[in-house]
Amino acid sequence: AHHDERILAAAQKHAIVPLEQGQLYKYGTAGFRMKADLLDGVTFRVGLLASLRSRKLNSQTIGVMITASHNPAVDNGVKIVDPMGEMLEQDWEHLATNLVNAPTPEDLVQYYNQLATDLKIDLSAPAKVIYGRDTRPSGHTLVAALAAALEATETEQVDYKILTTPQLHYLVRATNTEGTPTSYGEVSEVGYYKKMADAFVRALKGRRINGPLIVDCANGVGGPKLAEFLKHVPQDKVNFEVKIVNDDVLRPEVLNLESGADFVKTKQRAPPKPAPQPGVRSCSLDGDADRLIYYWIDPDTGFFMLDGDRISSLAASFIGDLVESAGLKDELRIGVVQTAYANGASTNYIRSHLKLPVMCTPTGVKHLHHVAQSFDIGVYFEANGHGTVLFSPDALRAFKTTEPQSPAQQDALTTLAALSDLINQTVGDAISDMLLVEVILAHKNWSLRDWAMTYNDLPNRLVRVVVGNKDLFQTTDAERRLSHPEGAQEQIDAAVKKYKDARAFARASGTENACRVYAEAATNSEAIELAKQVAQIIERFGGNSQ
Numbered sequence: 001a002h003h004d005e006r007i008l009a010a011a012q013k014h015a016i017v018p019l020e021q022g023q024l025y026k027y028g029t030a031g032f033r034m035k036a037d038l039l040d041g042v043t044f045r046v047g048l049l050a051s052l053r054s055r056k057l058n059s060q061t062i063g064v065m066i067t068a069s070h071n072p073a074v075d076n077g078v079k080i081v082d083p084m085g086e087m088l089e090q091d092w093e094h095l096a097t098n099l100v101n102a103p104t105p106e107d108l109v110q111y112y113n114q115l116a117t118d119l120k121i122d123l124s125a126p127a128k129v130i131y132g133r134d135t136r137p138s139g140h141t142l143v144a145a146l147a148a149a150l151e152a153t154e155t156e157q158v159d160y161k162i163l164t165t166p167q168l169h170y171l172v173r174a175t176n177t178e179g180t181p182t183s184y185g186e187v188s189e190v191g192y193y194k195k196m197a198d199a200f201v202r203a204l205k206g207r208r209i210n211g212p213l214i215v216d217c218a219n220g221v222g223g224p225k226l227a228e229f230l231k232h233v234p235q236d237k238v239n240f241e242v243k244i245v246n247d248d249v250l251r252p253e254v255l256n257l258e259s260g261a262d263f264v265k266t267k268q269r270a271p272p273k274p275a276p277q278p279g280v281r282s283c284s285l286d287g288d289a290d291r292l293i294y295y296w297i298d299p300d301t302g303f304f305m306l307d308g309d310r311i312s313s314l315a316a317s318f319i320g321d322l323v324e325s326a327g328l329k330d331e332l333r334i335g336v337v338q339t340a341y342a343n344g345a346s347t348n349y350i351r352s353h354l355k356l357p358v359m360c361t362p363t364g365v366k367h368l369h370h371v372a373q374s375f376d377i378g379v380y381f382e383a384n385g386h387g388t389v390l391f392s393p394d395a396l397r398a399f400k401t402t403e404p405q406s407p408a409q410q411d412a413l414t415t416l417a418a419l420s421d422l423i424n425q426t427v428g429d430a431i432s433d434m435l436l437v438e439v440i441l442a443h444k445n446w447s448l449r450d451w452a453m454t455y456n457d458l459p460n461r462l463v464r465v466v467v468g469n470k471d472l473f474q475t476t477d478a479e480r481r482l483s484h485p486e487g488a489q490e491q492i493d494a495a496v497k498k499y500k501d502a503r504a505f506a507r508a509s510g511t512e513n514a515c516r517v518y519a520e521a522a523t524n525s526e527a528i529e530l531a532k533q534v535a536q537i538i539e540r541f542g543g544n545s546q
């Protein structure tokens with residue numbers, strides 16, 4: 001059929017490396033993610049699938065991002081972005097898995113053609129794929145493998161070189177909506193900066209930002225991109241004083257090293273370098289700039305962290321108030337989406353104090369995103385700082401067409417419209433989320449301490465447990481309970497029962513070869529103890545980790 005010879009020839013140059021013990025490659029929570037030296041053939045095959053997906057979806061542009069986010073520098077990963085900037089539709093994940101695991105180049109070509117037949121894909125239709133990569137050195141050769149697949153399948157391609165993950169998502173949506181009434185913005189990296197800088201100024205409306213902000217960029221792509229963004233912020237209109245730290249992208253070995261959002265969230269402390277400055281508002285991005293965590297060192301009480309749950313409740317409360325002032329309370333449904341990792345105190349606060357519905361989904365932004373779309377305004381954040389706020393077409397229309405009866409109402413409507421441009425609608429975006437937080441704090445004239453006072457987190461611990469076979473661990477009830485291995489959940493339940501206000505769960509990671517255990521309890525020492533006990537249960541049930 002159509003591209004057989006070309007695919008065959010190229011596939012031989014980008015061979016798939018068989019995994020140990022016959023294990024299979026799997027399209028997981030964040031696509032394929034592993035040691036970079038295993039990924040050449042994988043990336044080539046992902047390119048084939050991306051071209052099929054473009055042809056299947058009427059030649060719309062598909063995105064491919066090469067990143068391993070918060071994972072070590074030697075890792076890399078590859079994931080597909082759907083036309084509206086969303087994660088690859090779930091039904092296609094197993095197609096990606098099958099295609100990547102085709103044993104030989106001949107099997108690969110056969111499966112590629114079979115997919116085209118089964119899914120009624122016209123292989124002669126135009127196809128377009130755009131892509132970007134984070135700062136990992138391995139990204140360069142992986143892009144070559146991707147490009148080879150796109151050439152072999154006669155797919156139009158644009159290499160956007162180094163980008164944050166959310167920038168690539170933006171570009172995919174901007175490309176597919178260009179010249180339409182729902183145009184998402186100019187189709188360029190600069191277009192992304194311009195759109196956000198403009199919305200930032202509009203959302204602030206002359207309000208003053210309270211003091212400097214230190215941004216730890218995990219020595220990843222967020223550093224140079226944030227610096228670039230700041231050039232587009234008009235200094236005469238906005239007093240945004242940012243100090244970028246950990247922005248060394250030239251030494252790959254320091255990527256995510258003792259820095260970044262994942263470090264801060266899991267270790268519950270500030271990056272040791274540069275030495276933290278007591279009292280100064282600080283935040284950390286992760287390696288591909290889609291997660292965000294705020295914190296400060298209190299001169300009296302020490303480190304205090306404001307994670308995804310805090311950002312979520314801050315955004316929900318602010319937007320909820322604006323919707324009320326805009327006179328749209330009865331018209332627009334606001335909801336919050338969390339995962340099992342959400343601190344129980346945050347769920348309580350959103351339900352009882354903000355009086356908003358809270359839904360719980362499994363880990364992975366795609367799950368939260370999907371549920372958030374069922375609201376007019378859907379606020380979703382994972383506790384790890386990955387999330388955003390989605391506005392439905394009805395909400396956007398209401399912000400633009402409601403006739404204000406008072407200056408206050410008008411103010412609320414224009415702020416809401418500005419926020420809908422400021423907040424990345426395609427996926428969680430650390431830079432965009434950071435600007436959102438800065439806007440809200442400026443409107444409320446709040447310090448991080450004021451923000452922290454909204455509720456008290458339950459003490460909690462997150463630990464990583466390496467086991468022989470993480471796939472033994474299967475969950476139900478949005479990952480809050482283990483269905484397998486048999487008997488494990490009963491032991492966790494028994495452990496939890498021993499503590500006050502306690503909760504714990506264990507699940508297999510979708511991005512690493514490990515299980516994660518989360519525990520919360522009334523006191524810090526109890527949370528630590530409970531996490532340890534559950535980790536031991538997981539070790540016992542998890543097979544030999546050697």
Ligand code: G16
Pocket residue numbers: 029030068069070071286290291363364365366382384386508509510511512516
């Ligand atoms: C990815 C996903 C997130 C998820 C995280 C950890 O983030 O996009 O939704 O929370 O992995 O997942 P797991 O606990 O299954 O390993 P990132 O920032 O690593 O791309």
